[in-house]
Amino acid sequence: MVNAFHPETLSKALEILAENPCTIMAGGTDLMAQKARGFAIRPVFEHPLLFINHIDELKQISLEDNEIHIGACATLSELLESQLIADTFKDVIRQMASPPIRNLATIGGNICNASPAADTLPYLYALDAQVEIQSQTGLRTLPIREFIKAPKTNGLQNNELLTHIVLPNKEFDINFYRKLGQRRGMSLTKASFHGLANVTNGSVTDLCLALGSVAPTIVRCELTEQLLIGQSFINIEEILPTVLNKYSEIIKPIDDARSTAKYRKEVSIRLIKNFLLGLGK
């Protein structure tokens, strides 16, 4: 027997969570795959299931104070349909999974699952997204990079839900995203790179670089970004070796079924280099 809760409202969901430890089920596309036991055999869950993906309050996408608020249970397909979501982000989402999976998979699930290969994360890191966390006792907000602790580990307490993701409402002059998979469609990421920049008069005025699937968590280095911001394209060429060395130190990939550590590292460095040298073009 599987025990399950199907609350109609967020406050009801939080009340249930306050009383019982639950396994939270949004779209289930990660959870059901992780719990698969074999053909025609039911998965086993330690805790009762708490279904949340139908809760209206968790599905809203809105613009408030020049910030985009995304409900944790908005599906990837709903994000693609929303006028509020930047094309830059849609580019990322369109390369995730397949239409049927995107119809189920939620952005909250992608974040909470905390996989190094979660494809929404590099963009969310690049934009310094904040996540809103609620329990019956209140609401707290964390920057995404503090929310993701380690592979498969997020910063939620037992009685908490991720409710919203908050993004600054901005687009960049230059947007370059590259997802590398074993094939072109329906493929988990073996390495990804997201570069965003603003440029004026031959120099960089804003820049963020994020890399996925090449370290235990998303790689982003503000210190190195600061080094690059304000520089002319010519200067960037000069400091490039220092920049690449820095990234070389913090990119710590592994060998696995999808790719090799060696490739992941080199391709990441090449993508950064390619992006930085391309800024002036």
Place this chain on the structure above:
Amino acid sequence: MKENISQSIPRSDAKAKLRGETKYIADIPFDKLLYAKTLRSTKAKAKIRSILLPKIPDGYFVIDQHDVPGKNRMRTVVSDHPIFAQDDVQYIGQPILLVVGEDRETVYNILAQIQVEYEEERPLLTLEEAENSSAVFTDYHYDKGNPCAAFQNAKTLIEDEFATGYQEHVYLEPNGMAAEFKGDTLFVYGSMQCPFYAKGALLETMDLADDKVRVIQTTTGGAFGGKEEFPSLIACQVAVASLKTQKPVMMIYDRMEDILCSTKRHPSKIRYKAALDENQQIVALDIDVLFNAGAYNGLSPVVLQRGIFSVTNVYHIPHLRVHGRNFMTNSVPSGAYRGFGAPQTIFGTEMMLYNIAVKLGIEPLDYKARHLLKRNDPTCTGGRIHDEVKMFEILEKITQMSGYYEKIKHSPKYHGIGASLFLHGCGFTGKGETVINGAIQLTKKNQEVTLKVSSVEMGQGAETVLRKIVAYTLEIQMEQIIFEKTDTGLVPDSGPTVASRTTMIVGGLLQQAALEMKERWHEAESFEVTRRYNHPDFLHWDDQKFHGDAYPVYSWGANVAEIEIDPVTYELTIKNLYGVYDVGVPIDLRSLEGQMQGGIAQGIGWATIEVMETSQGRLIQTNLTNYKIPTAMDVPEMEIEFISNPYEFGPFGAKCAGELPFVGAPPAVAAAVSHALKKPINHLPIRPEKLMEIDNEN
């Protein structure tokens, strides 16, 4: 009805499949059905010390070696795979026993509690280790001409080496079988290519008389060779379980289990020594073919045979020394897979010629064309090319279609174009067709004709094509031809559905029978016509010396691939793929185009993205999350044409077609990549990881 046989007609199985109405083995209800699940070895090589069972509840059973009434070995070419492990295990995934019962979850839970105590032994893990330890299952040699003298007189000697990896079939429907006794007769149902192979295996393992076993093929959701010999093993296991429990027993694999323990394409290593004369022509080859057969030899000897008999591909090489070996490693057994050993050796030979041409500064396709076989030339095994060879026509067509000669001269860096030439021997190798001596039957009843063969529909369109051959010969409507259920109790043994033999060999027999039936049509309301296969008598084969006509006839083809490599990430994009094929006369153009496209897609997969590796005898890629086959997004634009070259003994002039397209795509892609990077490509799969390494070398 007298129409052009090549003109396409609707597939008879398409509608139900598209509507999701077709029933597969897992959908078929049985009364009081028990489910089975397999306990598998977790060690690459070990003695089984003991097996500790939990308390088994009423109505649940454990089935193992002691329950096998007959031989505890699966009958095939070499009957060495135990139905259930005896005292030892030789690979991770080897079946040890079954747990059987009514509720799947309970079965699963019992299985999880069983403890096997192993005494581990040192396994042979790789082809290299196996070669160093001389762990040889099969060792074949053959010579042609005078290789010794040719090598002594050579102007230039060139050596090269190639390697290819595993490939999983990824049929849509995983393996599944069910067995039940009705009285003292055993009925086995399931997804398979070769009902009479399964029957043969059941007779030995169940120790039953011929008329006490019936095998019924259920709708088979793809096979590609993966359901040639392997289903016999599951058939025997569920049959033993059904005997012990006296209930119907079904076993359905999930994808992970299927990948873990079903057969794969043989990983290979192929070494060449080439002797060139003063005109830079290859006059002799010394070839060493190594296949990784896995833990049991099974079907591997015949796979190796096709591999070494295809090794000179479409080329006339006067002097040859060929050595082929199957090696034993403690890994999942390799088996039949579309192309059957030929894709490995043809890849090696195509790239060997390509590399030599590049070294000599000769345009590769021109260099290959200088060596082409012509009619009446001797084959590698000293047989003859009996029929007209239209390779020059094929070449002209493909180079025009693809703009090959323009593009090879003017490709920007990281863009490449490459060509492959190839053949496939039609039907069984050597004496195969004579030994099988396939039989078919047509039964007329009033205005309907029932077509009886053991050749199965498995998604390739056999049912439609065979009915079409009979209908068009009899000049009656398709609807008047009934395809008999593939049940060994109802149909004669027309042989297994393998070796691209169904249309040419079985279809040929059907056409002969239909011709006779047409002549006698008004003789009676109902009568039957039976035919057995006879090899054309000008063909000779010596199975001891490997001398003569290894195949009655060949199908031919050429591919051109255009590719682009991302200079930053080394991702490979195959932009266009052109194919021109001589398959005799196409029986149904759309169906055939489907075969060509599918074969190309599968070939591209093996050549580029299908990575399957092992670590300590354990497969690393065990599910479709990390073992990727091409999707529509990975498959290039394909332009496909056929040239007509009717074969006297094929129905309406048809030859073989099913495996041919697989063989051609990998070397075309590899040649294009080599052209783009100006580096030899001697290994498959060609992953970005590897390309980056290769391009970094200087």
